[in-house]
Every structure is written in C-alpha cells, then in structure tokens.
Amino acid sequence: MTASARESDRPRFDWLLALAVVAMLATFVRVAYFTPVEARQGLAQKIFYLHVPTAFIALYVAFAIVGLTSAMYLWLRDERLDRIAASAAEVGVVYMAVVLLTGPMWAKPIWGTWWTWDARLTLTLFAWFVFLGYLILRGAIEDESTRSRYSAVLGILGTLLVPFIHLSVYLFRTLHPMPILLKPSRPSLPNDMLLTFGMAFVALTLLFVALIRIRYRLAVTLDALGHEEAAEEARVGTLRPHPIR
Amino acid sequence: MSRAATPAEPTRDHVLAPTPAATSALIAIEAAGLSRSFGRRVVLRDLTFQVRDGECLALFGPNGAGKTTLLRVIAGLLRPTRGTAKVAGVNLPGGAEARSVVGLISHQTMLYSALSALENVEFAAKLYGVASPRAAAMRALERIRLADRASSPVRSLSRGMQQRVSIARAIVHDPRVVLLDEPYTGLDEAGAVALTDALETLKSAGAALMLVTHHLSEGLALATHTAIMRDGRFVQHDARGDVAVEAYRDLYREAVMG
Amino acid sequence: MIVRTPPGILAAAALIARKDLAIEFRTRSAFLAALTFSLVAIAIFYFAWDATAVGAVDLAPGVLWVIFTFSGLLGLHRSFGVEEADRAIDALLASPIDREAVFLGKAFANLAFVLGVQAVAIPAVALFYNLPLTRVLLPLTAIAVLAAIGLVSVGTLFSAMASNTRLAELLLPVLALPFFVPIVMPAAQVTARLLQGRPISEAMSWLRILIAFDIVFVVACALAFPFTLED
Numbered sequence: 001m002t003a004s005a006r007e008s009d010r011p012r013f014d015w016l017l018a019l020a021v022v023a024m025l026a027t028f029v030r031v032a033y034f035t036p037v038e039a040r041q042g043l044a045q046k047i048f049y050l051h052v053p054t055a056f057i058a059l060y061v062a063f064a065i066v067g068l069t070s071a072m073y074l075w076l077r078d079e080r081l082d083r084i085a086a087s088a089a090e091v092g093v094v095y096m097a098v099v100l101l102t103g104p105m106w107a108k109p110i111w112g113t114w115w116t117w118d119a120r121l122t123l124t125l126f127a128w129f130v131f132l133g134y135l136i137l138r139g140a141i142e143d144e145s146t147r148s149r150y151s152a153v154l155g156i157l158g159t160l161l162v163p164f165i166h167l168s169v170y171l172f173r174t175l176h177p178m179p180i181l182l183k184p185s186r187p188s189l190p191n192d193m194l195l196t197f198g199m200a201f202v203a204l205t206l207l208f209v210a211l212i213r214i215r216y217r218l219a220v221t222l223d224a225l226g227h228e229e230a231a232e233e234a235r236v237g238t239l240r241p242h243p244i245r
Numbered sequence: 246m247s248r249a250a251t252p253a254e255p256t257r258d259h260v261l262a263p264t265p266a267a268t269s270a271l272i273a274i275e276a277a278g279l280s281r282s283f284g285r286r287v288v289l290r291d292l293t294f295q296v297r298d299g300e301c302l303a304l305f306g307p308n309g310a311g312k313t314t315l316l317r318v319i320a321g322l323l324r325p326t327r328g329t330a331k332v333a334g335v336n337l338p339g340g341a342e343a344r345s346v347v348g349l350i351s352h353q354t355m356l357y358s359a360l361s362a363l364e365n366v367e368f369a370a371k372l373y374g375v376a377s378p379r380a381a382a383m384r385a386l387e388r389i390r391l392a393d394r395a396s397s398p399v400r401s402l403s404r405g406m407q408q409r410v411s412i413a414r415a416i417v418h419d420p421r422v423v424l425l426d427e428p429y430t431g432l433d434e435a436g437a438v439a440l441t442d443a444l445e446t447l448k449s450a451g452a453a454l455m456l457v458t459h460h461l462s463e464g465l466a467l468a469t470h471t472a473i474m475r476d477g478r479f480v481q482h483d484a485r486g487d488v489a490v491e492a493y494r495d496l497y498r499e500a501v502m503g
Numbered sequence: 504m505i506v507r508t509p510p511g512i513l514a515a516a517a518l519i520a521r522k523d524l525a526i527e528f529r530t531r532s533a534f535l536a537a538l539t540f541s542l543v544a545i546a547i548f549y550f551a552w553d554a555t556a557v558g559a560v561d562l563a564p565g566v567l568w569v570i571f572t573f574s575g576l577l578g579l580h581r582s583f584g585v586e587e588a589d590r591a592i593d594a595l596l597a598s599p600i601d602r603e604a605v606f607l608g609k610a611f612a613n614l615a616f617v618l619g620v621q622a623v624a625i626p627a628v629a630l631f632y633n634l635p636l637t638r639v640l641l642p643l644t645a646i647a648v649l650a651a652i653g654l655v656s657v658g659t660l661f662s663a664m665a666s667n668t669r670l671a672e673l674l675l676p677v678l679a680l681p682f683f684v685p686i687v688m689p690a691a692q693v694t695a696r697l698l699q700g701r702p703i704s705e706a707m708s709w710l711r712i713l714i715a716f717d718i719v720f721v722v723a724c725a726l727a728f729p730f731t732l733e734d
Contacts, residue, residue: 074730079284129681136677140668144284146733150664153727154678157657160723164685164716171708172688227285320597324734338734341509341599355594357522357585359529371518372598374509398529414594 017210023203027196035196044109051102053201054095055120057208059127059162062092065212066134067159070152079223082148085155087215089134091208096128119173126165130158144223270297273422273453274319278328280477281314288314290477291328296470298421301444301454303464303485306474307501312457315474316424319455320349332422345373348420352427354411358400362386362410365399366417373418385413388446390439404431412440416447423447425456429463441467461497462490473500509599512607519595519608524615526585534616537577541624544570549631559632564694567628568687571621571650576676578616579658582609583666596732606728610659610721617651639697646690646713653686653717660724663731682720689713 031049038045065088073081103121104114115121134154141147274296281289288311296302304312317323318330321337321344329336335343349355356365366385370378386392389409399407408431415423423444429437444467448454458464465471465485471493473481480500488496510518527534548566586592595605625647629636636643658679665674689709696706703710 126681126684133678133681136670137664137668137674140670140674142669146667149730150667153660153664153730157660157682157720157723157727160719161682161685164712164719165681167712168685168688171712172692230286320593322593322596322733341601344597345509345599347597349594349597351590351593353590353593355591356589357526357591358588359526359585360522364525368518368522369594369598371510372515372595372600374599 014210014214016206016213020203020206020210023199023206027199027203030196030199035193036190038193041110044106047102047106049196049200050204051099051106053197053204054102055099055124056201057204058092058095058099059124061205061208062088062095062131063127063159063162066092066131066155070155070159073148073152074156079144079148082151083216083219083223084212085151086135086138087212087219089131089155090215091211093128093131093135094211095204095208096124096131099124100128119169122169123162123166126169127162130161134158270299270451272296272331273298273300273333274302274455275331275334276319276328277330279315279318279325279330280327281311281318281323282326288477289318289325292477292479294472294479294482296422296453296455298451298453299448300469301448301456301467302470302472303468304455304457304472304474305459305461305464305497310474311477312474313426316349316426316455316457319422320344320347320424345418346421348415348418348423350412350415350423350425350428352430354399354407356399356407356411356414359398361396361398362391362402362406362413363395365410366414369414370417375418378417381417382413385417386410388416388439388443389413390435405433405436408432409436409439412443416443420447421452423452423454425454425458427458428456429458429460437463461494465490465493473497475501510604512601512604515600515604516607516611518600519605520611520615523582523585523609523612527581527612527616533578533581534619537574537616537620538623540577541570541574541620542627544573545624545627545631560634560698561695563628563632563634563698564691566632567625567694568650568691570624570628571617571647571690572654572680572683572687574620574624575617575651575654575658576679578620579613579655579662579679580665580672580675582613582659582662587666602729602732603725606659606663606725609663610655610724613655613659614651617655618648621647621651634698638700639694642697642703643694646693646710649710649713649717650686650690653713653720654683656717656721656724657682660728660731663728667731685712685716689716 027049031046035046035049037043066085069081069085069088072078073085100121103116103124107116108114134151137154138147138151141150272295274294276292276294279289279292280287292315294302304315306312314323318325318337319332321332321339324338331337332339332343333346337343357368360368363379363382363386366382367378370381370385375381383392383395386395389412391406391409391413394402394406399410402410408428412428425444428440432440441463444454444456448467454467456464456467465488468485470484471481472479472483473496481496509515545566548562548570552562552566583592586595596602625643626636628634658675661678661682662675665671665678668674689712692709693703693706693713697703
C-alpha cells in the first residue's frame with residue numbers, strides 16, 4: 001500500500017502525455033498553417049478539426065470504456081476496473097464540454113446563432129448529462145464498494161441509453177428538417193483536409209488515453225491514502241475498552 | 246437493563262440440562278474458516294463453529310467486533326468473502342432454501358409503521374409461504390402477548406411493543422434458526438419476559454438460536470454456549486456450563502481488555 | 504416444522520406491490536402531493552405559454568409529458584423510503600423471495616401510482632387546453648401506459664440507489680431525467696400527431712423507439728437491481 005503510494009510520488013516522465021502534447025501541437029500547426037481554408041465557411045470551419053473528433057471520442061470511445069469496465073466490474077469486482085470507468089467518465093465529461101463549447105463557437109460566425117439543436121450537439125448534451133449524473137452519484141456515496149457497484153450499474157445503463165437518444169434525436173431531425181448546420185462527421189473532404197482530420201483524431205485519442213492514465217494514477221494514490229487513514233482509525237478504535245452492563 | 250434476581254443462580258432453572266439426544270442433535274448453523282471483508286476492511290476472521298438444534302449461542306463483544314456482520318451472513322444478507330457458512334446444511338448464501346428456515350430479529354424493528362401489527366406479521370407469513378397466514382400471524386402475536394393490539398397501526402405502538410411485533414414477525418414461520426441482534430433493546434419488563442419465554446419455547450422445540458446482546462444476564466439465561474467476539478474472532482467459545490454471571494463478567498472484561 | 508412453499512417470483516412481486524399500495528393508500532400523502540403538483544403545474548403552464556399565440560393543440564403534448572415526468576419523480580421517492588425507515592428492507596431480503604421480485608413488486612406499485620396520477624392529469628390537460636380527448640383517448644392511454652412502464656423501470660431502480668445516498672431527493676431527478684428523453688420525445692411526438700388528427704400509423708417509428716426502450720430497460724433494470732443490494 002504505502003509502497004505504491006510512494007512509487008507514484010516519484011516524479012516520473014509521462015511519455016504518453018508528452019507524445020500526446022507533441023501530437024496536439026503538430027496538429028495545431030497543420031490546422032492553422034498547412035490546411036486550406038474552406039470555401040463557404042471560412043476560417044471558422046477549422047474548429048471542425050477539434051469539434052468532430054472530440055465528439056466521436058467522447059460519445060463512443062468514452063462510453064464504450066465506461067460501459068465495458070462497468071460490466072466487467074460487476075462480474076469480477078476488481079476495483080481497478082472501477083477506477084478506469086471513473087477516470088474515463090471524468091475525461092469524457094471534459095471532452096464533451098469541449099464539444100459543447102466549440103459547437104457554438106463554430107455556429108455563431110457562420111449562421112449567427114450560438115446554439116444549434118443539431119443531432120450531434122444534442123446527443124452530446126444529453127450524454128454529458130449522463131456522465132455528470134455518474135460523477136455526482138460517485139460524489140454522493142461514501143462507502144467504496146457501494147460507490148463502485150452503483151457507478152457500474154449507472155455506467156451500463158447509461159451506455160444502453162446512448163443509442164436510444166441517438167435514435168430519438170436523429171428521428172426528430174429527419175422529421176423536422178433543419179438546415180444542415182454542421183457537416184456530417186465523414187464528409188467528402190479533399191485529401192489534405194482528410195489528412196488533417198486524421199491527425200487531429202489521432203492526437204486527441206492519444207491525449208484522451210494519457211489523461212485517463214493520469215486520472216487513474218491519481219485515483220490509486222487517493223485510495224491508498226484513504227485506506228491508510230481508515231486503518232489508523234481502526235487501530236486506535238479497538239484500543240478503547242467497551243463497558244458492558 | 247439488568248434483571249438480576251436475588252437468588253444465587255437465578256437462571257439455573259432456565260438452562261436446559263443436556264438431554265441424551267442433545268449431542269446427536271442436527272447441526273443447524275455451521276461455519277468453517279468464515280471470513281468477511283468490506284473492501285480492505287476485514288470484519289470476520291476465520292470463524293469456525295457449530296450450533297445444533299436446541300442450542301443457543303450467546304455472542305458477546307464490544308462494538309465493531311463483527312457480531313452484527315456475522316448474523317447478517319447467517320441470515321443470507323451478506324455472502325462470505327472466504328470460507329463457508331451453512332444453515333440447515335445448505336451453503337450460504339443458499340437462496341430461498343436457506344433463508345426460509347431463518348428468522349431474524351434486529352434492534353431495528355424492520356416494520357412498516359403505516360400498517361397494523363397483524364398486517365406486518367401476516368405479510369411476513371406470506372413471504373415465507375406459511376399456510377393460513379392470517380391465523381399463523383394471530384398465533385405469533387398471541388405468543389408474544391400482543392394479540393389485543395393486533396389491528397393497531399405499528400406507529401401507534403410503544404417502542405417495546407413494536408419490538409414485540411418484530412419478534413412475532415420473525416417467528417411466524419416457525420423457523421429452525423433464529424438470529425437475534427440485541428433483541429432486548431427497548432423492551433420493558435413484560436416484553437422481556439415474553440421474549441425469553443418465546444425463545445425458550447422455540448429452543449425446546451428444537452430451534453437453534455444465535456443471540457447477540459450486551460445484557461450479560463439475559464444472554465447467559467438463555468445460552469447453552471457462549472462466545473466472546475473481538476476484532477472478528479472468537480476469543481472465547483465454550484459451553485455455558487455453570488459459570489455465574491459475575492464470574493462471566495470478569496471473564497468478559499479480561500477477554501476484551503487483555 | 505410448518506410445511507412452507509415460498510411464493511414464486513411473480514406471486515412475491517404481487518405481494519410486495521399490494522403491500523406498497525396498502526401503505527400508500529393508508530397515508531395517501533404522496534399520491535395527493537403528486538396529483539396536486541400536476542394540476543397546479545398544468546394551470547401555471549397554461550398562463551406561462553400564451554395559448555392564443557400558439558395553438559393549444561401544439562402546446563398540450565409538451566405540457567402533458569413534462570408534467571408526467573416530474574410528477575412521476577415525486578411518487579418514486581417514497582418507494583424505497585418506506586423500506587429504509589426501520590430497515591424493513593432487511594426483513595424482505597432475509598425472506599426466501601427472489602431479489603428480482605422486490606424490484607418487480609415495487610415497480611408494479613409505482614406503475615399503479617403513476618397511472619393513477621395520469622388518470623387525473625390527462626383529462627385535466629384536455630380540459631384546460633380544450634382538446635378533443637374522446638377521439639384520441641384509446642391511443643393516448645396506450646402511450647401513457649407505455650411511457651409509464653419505461654419511467655417506472657428506470658425510476659424504481661434509481662430510487663433504490665438514491666435512497667442509499669446523501670443527496671437522495673436531489674439525486675433521483677439528476678440521474679433519471681436523461682433516461683426519460685427516449686420516453687418523453689416519442690410520447691410527445693405521437694400525442695401531437697394524434698391531436699392533429701393524423702392516424703397513429705404515421706408515428707410508428709416513434710412508437711417503436713418507445714416500445715424498444717421499454718423492453719430493453721425493464722429487463723436491464725430488473726437484472727441490475729440485485730447489484731444495488733449489498734452483498
């Protein structure tokens with residue numbers, strides 16, 4: 001216990017994070033200087049390279065991780081699985097927030113409105129609420145095993161929910177045709193734009209995994225600290241004699 | 246609450262003399278290497294014991310020793326982390342088979358305060374599949390001497406009477422195993438007498454009891470065996486024998502403080 | 504020893520449902536609260552949205568189904584509260600019935616509760632918004648039942664979890680509302696079409712979503728329920 005806590009105290013070079021940062025910087029340079037400006041939408045369109053991959057990763061990758069690790073936790077009861085789920089949910093919340101912020105940033109200069117109820121943005125909004133609920137649930141439970149169990153149940157149900165929201169939102173859109181405000185995720189892009197998109201996707205995925213790993217390590221340290229405190233309390237507790245009647 | 250009567254060994258009469266059949270009585274509760282942890286906190290450590298039909302194991306110990314947890318495992322509410330526990334020969338958690346022969350009494354009443362005493366006990370009778378649940382419920386209430394308040398809503402009853410309803414609820418299905426977690430809590434004199442009588446009757450009918458209590462004299466009155474729990478282990482576990490209450494009190498202090 | 508046959512899963516669920524409804528009927532406070540809330544909210548919404556600017560027929564579905572979700576949430580909370588009060592849940596779990604029966608029984612009771620409130624709320628909306636209720640009564644009832652089934656499955660499970668946490672009353676809506684989206688959207692869309700006089704066949708894709716949601720989540724919540732119990 002204490003050994004692993006000390007281990008993560010030692011400053012250790014996070015090569016994954018470094019790689020992710022380098023990839024992000026490279027992508028930024030490419031987006032800003034080496035990718036052509038889109039004809040109709042102008043400069044604002046470049047937010048697309050951040051907005052779309054982030055949405056994909058948050059909605060599908062994050063939920064897949066949370067759903068899978070939650071199911072496996074209920075089966076194996078390994079607390080590491082619970083920590084991965086919690087870390088993925090937290091990073092997922094951040095990524096979704098990025099999507100929800102870049103959406104308006106993209107929409108306003110082009111179409112004059114801050115918020116568009118387009119399918120992907122709406123889906124992200126509801127998925128964000130699910131993840132927020134997940135984190136709030138975790139915060140409301142003191143006992144570890146209850147927290148892990150309840151989170152796992154919510155994680156699985158939330159993952160089941162996403163396709164239903166997807167269906168509802170997209171059905172709403174097809175029946176209430178709105179102008180196609182944001183380009184679909186796999187448009188017919190010219191090659192150099194496609195390459196930039198691919199770079200952005202890889203960089204954001206690397207960053208996602210790096211952040212999860214950092215969050216996971218933090219969880220390990222916090223858990224270890226919590227257990228040391230509890231053990232100390234328990235030791236002190238049993239020394240006190242108890243009167244009998 | 247002490248009911249120590251003045252005669253020297255007041256409870257002697259209540260201790261069942263071992264009958265010839267006692268040693269061949271069936272094992273009702275059995276544990277082998279039973280351990281239970283909550284996360285990293287170990288609450289029950291490697292417990293091994295048996296309780297046969299007609300026996301009463303009185304469990305004493307300080308708060309946090311694991312007594313309630315042990316009862317909850319036997320009741321089928323918690324599963325063992327390691328080792329085994331059996332009720333009526335069925336490995337726990339044994340599902341319906343094991344739970345149907347167990348009655349649980351806690352210091353919390355586990356009742357629905359909006360319903361009447363009779364409704365509460367009848368509901369329990371139905372859960373256990375007792376034939377003629379209403380009649381069985383009335384019988385149980387009569388045994389605990391609360392039949393006259395059968396249709397009163399539980400919330401209108403005093404704490405002691407509520408506890409008695411809770412006892413009736415636990416015995417309505419004539420359980421083979423009765424688990425009691427501080428059942429004398431809140432009971433007045435009449436209630437305590439009624440409880441002890443009901444438990445003696447169950448015991449002589451062949452039920453196995455596990456009784457957790459802080460009331461040494463009450464526990465010793467009913468016990469055929471005693472155990473002291475500390476930190477999840479039995480630090481004393483023996484037949485009740487002829488030990489006087491005061492002597493046992495000293496034994497207890499030593500076991501817990503030493 | 505008495506010969507016993509513990510009830511099977513459906514019989515046990517029925518027992519628990521009847522017990523819950525008996526308790527609710529005895530006090531009636533939660534039901535009356537949910538009912539009053541619905542009626543007051545419907546009246547307030549009428550004045551909040553000017554029915555002269557936008558047709559009543561267009562506003563009514565939204566009002567109806569939003570109130571449905573919030574009044575449903577009100578009723579759900581007491582479902583496990585009654586078990587927590589004196590730890591009656593321990594007696595239930597120590598008895599030989601299946602854990603899934605506890606979930607089903609409570610869900611049945613909640614379903615009766617929600618449908619009872621809707622039986623008053625839907626006519627109230629029809630009254631205040633001057634809707635042609637008799638024409639659409641049958642399909643609307645069907646949708647109400649389908650929506651209630653979905654709401655009650657998710658709500659019962661989450662109220663079991665929420666009752667065990669610090670923020671119980673606040674937590675239930677936070678967790679449950681995103682799950683109500685695939686219920687409320689289809690329900691409102693189908694209701695709108697019905698009130699416009701369109702045949703229900705036009706809204707089949709919405710109905711399919713609602714039915715699929717019900718099937719998936721009734722099963723998922725019933726299977727997940729034992730995991731919300733300490734073991």
